[in-house]
Amino acid sequence: MLDNWLPFLIYAIFALIIPASMMWFSFVFATRAHKRTRWRELPFESGVSTGPPRVQRFTVSFYLTAMLFIVFDIEIVFLYPLAVQLHALGWFGFVEFAFFVLILLVAYVYIWRKGALEW
Numbered sequence: 001m002l003d004n005w006l007p008f009l010i011y012a013i014f015a016l017i018i019p020a021s022m023m024w025f026s027f028v029f030a031t032r033a034h035k036r037t038r039w040r041e042l043p044f045e046s047g048v049s050t051g052p053p054r055v056q057r058f059t060v061s062f063y064l065t066a067m068l069f070i071v072f073d074i075e076i077v078f079l080y081p082l083a084v085q086l087h088a089l090g091w092f093g094f095v096e097f098a099f100f101v102l103i104l105l106v107a108y109v110y111i112w113r114k115g116a117l118e119w
Contacts, residue, residue, distance in 0.1 A: 061116075061118070064116055065116070065117065068111060068116060068117070072104070072107075072108070075104055076104075078100070079097070079100065079101075082096065082097050082100070083097070
């Protein structure tokens with residue numbers, strides 16, 4: 001029975017050890033402030049504290065590029081199961097694979113020609 005659960009057990013151990021060690025190392029290697037000031041009490045992200053966040057406006061091209069990235073990223077995820085079973089599917093799978101890649105290529109060329117990837 002342990003043979004079936006051993007990979008899951010190893011994964012679970014790593015899933016517990018890695019975050020716990022990161023928290024432990026942050027306490028061990030943290031430097032304490034000698035003087036308490038207002039600026040040290042404010043929360044910060046990435047080590048930079050600039051006060052309250054400024055309102056940032058993004059252009060439409062930013063959102064368009066983000067959506068295109070998500071769409072193509074999801075399409076690429078669909079290629080993995082097909083690539084794994086390509087040998088078992090034979091020529092039919094290869095033709096389907098090639099057709100799918102052709103559709104992605106045509107879509108990529110189309111958005112490139114329309115200027116959707118230009119910033």
